[in-house]
Amino acid sequence: xxxELISLVVNGEAHxxxxxxxxxxxxxxxxxxxxxxxxxxxxxxxxxxCTVIVDGKTVNSCLMLAMKADGRNILTIEGLARGDKLHPIxxxxxxxxxxxxxxxxxxxxxxxxxxxDENPSPTEEDIKTAIAGNLCRCTGxxxxxxxxxxxxxxxxxxxxxx
Amino acid sequence: MGGLSVVxxxxxxxxxxxxxxxxxxxxxxxxxxxxxxxxxxxxxxxHARLLKVDTSRAERLPGVKAVATxxxxxxxxxxxxxxxxxxxxxxxxxxxxxxxxAVAAIDEETAExxxxxxxxxxxxxxxxxxxxxxxxxxxxxxxxDIASYQAxxxxxKYRNVCSHTTLKKGDVEEGFRxxxxxxxxxxxxxxxxxxxxETHPVLAEIDGSxxxxxxxxxxMMFPARELLSQALGIPMTKIRIQTVHTGGSFGGKVGYxxxxxxxxxxxxxxxxxxxxLTRQEEFIGTNPRHPSIITLKTxxxxxxxLVSREARIVMDSGxxxxxxxxxxxxxxxxxxxxxxxxxxxxDARCVYTNKQPFGAFRGYGHPQAYFAVExxxxxxxxxxxxxxxxxxxKNCFEKDGSELPTGHRIYHCGLKETLVRASAxxxxxxPASAENKRWRVGRGVACMLMESGLSGSGAFVKVNDDGTFTxxxxxxxxxxxxxxxxxxxAAEELGVDLADISLIAGDTDTGPYDFGSCASRVTxxxxxxxxxxxADVKKQLFELACDRLEANIEDLELRDKKVSVTxxxxxxxxVAELATMSIFERSGPILGRxxxxxxxxxxxxxxxxxxxxxEGPSLQPATVIAEVTVDTETGRVRVLRCVExxxxxxxxxxxxxxxxxxxxxxxxxxxxxxEETLFENGRILNPSFVDYKMATALDTPQxxxxxxxxxxxxxxxxxxxxxxxxxxxxxxxxxxxxxxxVGVRIKELPITGEKIFMAMxxxxxxxx
Ligand code: FES
Ligand code: FES
Numbered sequence: 001x002x003x004e005l006i007s008l009v010v011n012g013e014a015h016x017x018x019x020x021x022x023x024x025x026x027x028x029x030x031x032x033x034x035x036x037x038x039x040x041x042x043x044x045x046x047x048x049x050c051t052v053i054v055d056g057k058t059v060n061s062c063l064m065l066a067m068k069a070d071g072r073n074i075l076t077i078e079g080l081a082r083g084d085k086l087h088p089i090x091x092x093x094x095x096x097x098x099x100x101x102x103x104x105x106x107x108x109x110x111x112x113x114x115x116x117d118e119n120p121s122p123t124e125e126d127i128k129t130a131i132a133g134n135l136c137r138c139t140g141x142x143x144x145x146x147x148x149x150x151x152x153x154x155x156x157x158x159x160x161x162x
Numbered sequence: 163m164g165g166l167s168v169v170x171x172x173x174x175x176x177x178x179x180x181x182x183x184x185x186x187x188x189x190x191x192x193x194x195x196x197x198x199x200x201x202x203x204x205x206x207x208x209h210a211r212l213l214k215v216d217t218s219r220a221e222r223l224p225g226v227k228a229v230a231t232x233x234x235x236x237x238x239x240x241x242x243x244x245x246x247x248x249x250x251x252x253x254x255x256x257x258x259x260x261x262x263x264a265v266a267a268i269d270e271e272t273a274e275x276x277x278x279x280x281x282x283x284x285x286x287x288x289x290x291x292x293x294x295x296x297x298x299x300x301x302x303x304x305x306x307d308i309a310s311y312q313a314x315x316x317x318x319k320y321r322n323v324c325s326h327t328t329l330k331k332g333d334v335e336e337g338f339r340x341x342x343x344x345x346x347x348x349x350x351x352x353x354x355x356x357x358x359x360e361t362h363p364v365l366a367e368i369d370g371s372x373x374x375x376x377x378x379x380x381x382m383m384f385p386a387r388e389l390l391s392q393a394l395g396i397p398m399t400k401i402r403i404q405t406v407h408t409g410g411s412f413g414g415k416v417g418y419x420x421x422x423x424x425x426x427x428x429x430x431x432x433x434x435x436x437x438x439l440t441r442q443e444e445f446i447g448t449n450p451r452h453p454s455i456i457t458l459k460t461x462x463x464x465x466x467x468l469v470s471r472e473a474r475i476v477m478d479s480g481x482x483x484x485x486x487x488x489x490x491x492x493x494x495x496x497x498x499x500x501x502x503x504x505x506x507x508x509d510a511r512c513v514y515t516n517k518q519p520f521g522a523f524r525g526y527g528h529p530q531a532y533f534a535v536e537x538x539x540x541x542x543x544x545x546x547x548x549x550x551x552x553x554x555x556k557n558c559f560e561k562d563g564s565e566l567p568t569g570h571r572i573y574h575c576g577l578k579e580t581l582v583r584a585s586a587x588x589x590x591x592x593p594a595s596a597e598n599k600r601w602r603v604g605r606g607v608a609c610m611l612m613e614s615g616l617s618g619s620g621a622f623v624k625v626n627d628d629g630t631f632t633x634x635x636x637x638x639x640x641x642x643x644x645x646x647x648x649x650x651x652a653a654e655e656l657g658v659d660l661a662d663i664s665l666i667a668g669d670t671d672t673g674p675y676d677f678g679s680c681a682s683r684v685t686x687x688x689x690x691x692x693x694x695x696x697a698d699v700k701k702q703l704f705e706l707a708c709d710r711l712e713a714n715i716e717d718l719e720l721r722d723k724k725v726s727v728t729x730x731x732x733x734x735x736x737v738a739e740l741a742t743m744s745i746f747e748r749s750g751p752i753l754g755r756x757x758x759x760x761x762x763x764x765x766x767x768x769x770x771x772x773x774x775x776x777e778g779p780s781l782q783p784a785t786v787i788a789e790v791t792v793d794t795e796t797g798r799v800r801v802l803r804c805v806e807x808x809x810x811x812x813x814x815x816x817x818x819x820x821x822x823x824x825x826x827x828x829x830x831x832x833x834x835x836x837e838e839t840l841f842e843n844g845r846i847l848n849p850s851f852v853d854y855k856m857a858t859a860l861d862t863p864q865x866x867x868x869x870x871x872x873x874x875x876x877x878x879x880x881x882x883x884x885x886x887x888x889x890x891x892x893x894x895x896x897x898x899x900x901x902x903x904v905g906v907r908i909k910e911l912p913i914t915g916e917k918i919f920m921a922m923x924x925x926x927x928x929x930x
Contacts, residue, residue: 036191037184039409041359042441046851049359077184090182094174097817100825101641102181103359103409109182128859135851137357137410138641140824141859143817 006070010035011079019066026050026061028069029076037077037106041135048134051107052076058114060133077106080113088158089113089151098147100138108134112148120156124149169654169879172817175646176660177407177639186407189363189377190438197365198227198266200427200437201273203280204447205255205262208516208844209289209302212251212282215263219279225272228431229280231263235426240393242385244324244483245312246305247519249393249422255284256304256481257518258844259446261419266427266435289516291844293455293478296322296513304481304514317487318771322514324479325487327494328771329508331567337470337505341461345542348457349534350910353839354832355450356523357856358641360409361441362417362448366424367434374428376403378421381411381640382678383670386418393422398670401425405668411640412829413485413522413680414448445849449521450839452489452512453478456534458497461505466548468557473497475510477530482519485526486512492527492612495770498567499535500577500611500783501557506567516844522680524826528612528890529833533911536608536894540901550607550898551585559611561872569769576809576872577611577783583868584785584807594789594802594864601791603802604903608894609785614682614883615760620674621691623652623699623754627745629723629737630662631699636676637688638668642885643818644684648692650814651878655696657721674757682782682883685814687760689878694756702752706740760876780874782887784808786827788895789863792903797919799900801831801861804892807868811882816869823867823888830892832857838912 003018010033017032026043029035029052038061041049045063052061053075080087089112092098099105108131115122115130122130127148128141136144180186217229232252239245251260263280267273288302295301301322305311308319318326338344365377374396380386383403391398408415420437428435439447454477461470475493479486494510523529543553555578559566562573588605597603622634633652639645649663656663666672676688704718707725711718711733719728726734744752760780789803804827813819836855840847848854873880893911901907906921 030191034193035184036187039188039360040190040438041361041409042851044441044850044852047359047441077182081183086182093182094178097172097175097178097821099175099178099181100643100818100821101359101408101410102177102186103188103641105181106184128862132858132860135357135359135856135858137359137412137829137856138825139821140826140828140865141862142824142865143821145859145862 004067006067008069008072008074010074011076021067023066024062025064025066025069028066029061035076035078039103039106041103048107048111049104051110051134053110053114056117058111077109080109088154089116089148092147092151092154096143096147096150098139098143104134104136108136108144112151116152116155121152166654168650168660169814170812172815173646173650173660175643175818176649176665177645188360188407188409189365189379192365192377192406194365194367194434197434197436198268198431199270199273200264200266200424200435201270201277202261202423203263203277205251205258205260207255207284207286208258209287210255210284211287212253212255213285214283216281217263220265220276223272223276223279225268226265226276227268227433228266228427229263230423230426230430234430236395238393238395239311240389241483242485243314243487244317244319246324247482249419257516259518260481261423264423264427266431289844291515291517291841293476293513293515296515297511304516323511324483324514325490325512327491327510329494329506329567329769331769332505334470334472334505334507338461341469342464343545344459344461345538346457346459347538347541347909348455349537351454351530351533352911353450353453353520354523354837355445355839355854356412356414358410358412358414361439361444362415362420363438364420364424365434365436366428368428373400373402374425376401376421376425377406378403378417379405379408379411379415380417380421381415381638382680383638384636384675385678386416386421387670389418390422390425394425402671405638408638408640411679412524413526415640416521441851442849445839446518446846449484449519451523452486452520452530454493454530456530458534458538460538460542462542462546464546466546466553466556468501468503470505471498471503473508475508477510477512478515478517478520479512480515480517480519483512484519485522486520489522489527493531495568496528496531496612497535500559500609502559502564517841524829524886525890526681526886528610529893532608532610532890533893536610536891537897537909540606540898541907551581554609555581572781574872574874575611575781575783576870577609579870579872580783580785580807580809581609583870584787584805587805587866587868588787595791600794602794602903603789603791604899604901605787605789606895606898606902607785607787608891608898610887610890611781611783612887612890614780614782615686616681616683617677617687618757618759619676619687619691621688621695621756622674623695625699625737625741625752627738627741629741630664631656631658632664632666633692634666634673635688635692636670636673637684638679640679642679642822643815644679644688646818647685647814648689651689651693652696655693656700658723662723682885683760685881686780686877686883687758689881690758691756693878694758695754698756699752699754702754703737703740706744706748707735710735780877780882782883784887784891786891786895788892788899790896790899790903792900792918794904794922797915797922799835799913799915799918801863801896803864803866805866805868806888807870808884808887809870809872809882810884811871811874811877812880813869813871814879814881819869819884820867822885824865826888827865827892828857828862830889831861831896833889833911834893834896835912
């Protein structure tokens with residue numbers, strides 16, 4: 001199989017990776033860059049555990065061919081906190097108990113981030129729709145929805161103080 | 163909650179930080195140098211004699227480092243209840259998906275290619291898929307040698323029946339003669355999968371001394387180690403099972419076969435081997451919930467007293483027994499429900515078929531039983547014109563002293579309280595939605611009682627020389643939050659903050675025996691053992707301190723890493739000082755030990771035959787009231803609100819407890835309405851999340867958890883088990899709410915829109 005060299009920026013860091021045509025972005029993140037925070041729950045685009053943000057939009061990285069990620073800017077769960085300072089969504093997930101096994105959490109948090117970046121004051125329905133592609137078998141989604149609502153309030157609060 | 167400072171608080175989970183930052187490591191995230199990748203060759207036929215497994219071409223493929231088949235194992239049959247399983251099929255294949263061989267190769271692609279090169283020669287045999295057909299005299303036998311298989315407990319087995327249980331109390335025929343009305347209904351429940359978001363992963367490495375280190379996701383590490391040791395003839399000193407973070411289990415992650423396969427390959431290849439099941443393999447190759455057929459014949463008086471119940475249960479076990487005998491015993495002993503019925507007779511059979519073996523899934527036989535029991539309660543209440551809640555209250559067990567059908571007395575049972583609390587909430591709440599001609603709204607109630615806890619757990623507590631503590635347990639946090647709960651218990655007992663406790667768990671080498679994360683037992687058994695170990699440490703600290711403080715032991719207290727004399731806070735000595743003193747001047751380091759046996763699961767009752775067990779000493783009672791709306795034009799159901807009231811004894815952590823209720827309700831909605839693994843001639847038609855419909859955030863209703871705390875003195879701080887109960891009453895409550903909304907009674911899960919629509923059509927458009 002022919003390999004190709006792609007360049008991508010992940011969490012602000014530039015990488016060059018030699019990829020095979022059938023590799024996905026998820027393969028590159030987990031196996032080549034050792035960013036294992038992005039999870040594989042189905043590999044068929046159905047569970048959202050592999051959600052990352054590509055140029056501002058959420059993507060199921062198991063469905064995106066690695067070659068398509070050439071030249072793109074990618075945010076994974078590892079890139080969300082600033083050093084020890086958690087992102088308000090991460091803080092809210094801890095505070096509201098919005099996780100159990102935690103396997104869906106990275107994808108959930110990133111879907112929430114993409115939502116709040118675009119719509120800082122979402123309704124409950126907006127939130128449910130935004131995370132409808134992220135399956136969670138543990139939490140029943142309730143505390144996740146509450147955490148996203150709390151994060152939206154906190155983000156709005158800090159924005160108005162600025 | 164007088165005097166408690168950590169227990170009873172909804173503190174954040176101890177693992178939350180690593181999980182929100184993506185740093186938490188799961189087995190599929192682990193890599194070792196020179197690691198190989200494993201793929202499993204699975205049977206393509208449901209029932210066939212295995213003539214030849216030719217692996218020669220696979221072995222010659224460049225990049226393949228080892229191939230394993232039954233020939234690499236001693237072929238000892240093993241199993242929890244009936245010893246009918248093997249690592250790889252060797253005489254016959256019994257279901258589509260059964261492992262026949264496995265390959266370890268330098269990458270997944272090569273391993274996959276090698277699997278295709280393995281040639282299996284079969285002689286196809288007639289198969290049996292329907293459990294009722296499997297019971298007939300002429301049905302093909304799934305296990306011809308069943309009579310010679312060893313069984314744990316007193317499993318009665320013959321032909322395709324791997325376990326036959328009966329329960330008898332009073333005289334049902336006499337009971338039916340005393341009844342004014344007799345109801346007979348048959349209910350069916352479907353196969354549903356645990357669908358943990360993480361599939362089964364295993365990483366195996368054999369060290370220079372021949373010892374196997376296995377990183378797996380076994381929620382029952384110690385029993386898994388025992389089975390591996392039996393199946394492969396390896397002493398337990400040569401097997402170490404460790405878990406890291408686990409992406410959900412719900413009973414499904416027992417995982418001894420994947421562990422065994424990787425162990426064999428790692429030994430053969432002399433390199434580490436990792437296996438991660440694909441989602442499709444997870445659906446076809448693991449052990450989802452047993453489907454069941456339950457017939458209840460019930461006699462009542464016209465004023466609403468239950469008099470007599472006869473239950474006939476057929477449970478489809480699939481190709482092996484796995485947990486079947488125990489699951490079915492739960493279904494059998496729950497068939498009378500939590501009600502005082504003088505005459506009871508239950509006949510339950512667990513039957514082999516050529517489908518994947520079914521196993522443990524949250525609720526363990528109770529979701530099946532309670533769908534039948536609580537649906538029929540409403541059928542009866544409706545006919546007698548009695549309010550469903552009143553009807554239940556009239557017949558249900560009292561808090562103390564009621565007799566379970568097995569003959570055991572129960573105490574500290576908050577079941578009535580959960581019924582009262584849930585119905586009081588709902589009667590003062592506004593309806594969740596307004597009704598109109600098209601969308602009808604209905605409410606339904608269901609309650610349930612199941613035991614919790616069994617078997618033993620141990621714990622150690624170490625005092626560190628800075629006055630902090632390390633807890634060592636054999637327990638496994640599969641995501642439910644037991645790490646947090648056992649740390650809370652230790653912190654409470656030792657008078658420190660959560661931050662002063664470090665936890666070592668999930669390792670069969672370092673931890674004391676623990677039966678596992680199952681049977682809602684961890685808070686009770688592991689929690690109790692931790693509490694006892696902490697109390698042991700406390701006692702030793704007090705013994706050291708009493709000389710120095712010139713005080714009696716009874717007058718000492720431990721708080722904020724200091725031992726002090728009650729009432730004289732200035733008379734104190736730090737734990738750090740005591741720890742150092744002990745190490746250098748007295749008896750060496752301070753070590754605390756705790757061990758606890760939860761006496762569930764012990765054969766006790768002469769009323770039960772076939773697989774006798776006691777109900778555990780502790781109970782999980784719960785009530786759900788569901789509100790739904792049904793589209794009369796399509797039959798589509800939306801669940802609007804679920805009130806779940808549960809007696810958890812002392813609630814150690816309200817935040818994680820509410821999480822258990824939320825999760826259980828939403829899983830229960832899936833069980834009630836959408837989830838089903840579909841089979842055609844033993845082949846699963848929908849082994850993916852595309853076609854297997856789990857609830858998403860859009861399906862989540864308003865959920866109101868109401869926590870009842872009827873303390874149980876046999877649990878730590880009065881705690882009861884609580885993890886499984888939340889799912890159990892959900893499906894019958896929804897079925898009853900649908901009946902309340904549109905007047906159709908669906909007795910087969912899942913209650914799809916299509917079934918409702920057809921039933922409404924049959925009854926000319928439902929309720930007018
Ligand atoms: S792993 Fe990508 S959507 Fe499931
Ligand atoms: S927390 Fe386990 S899948 Fe969401």
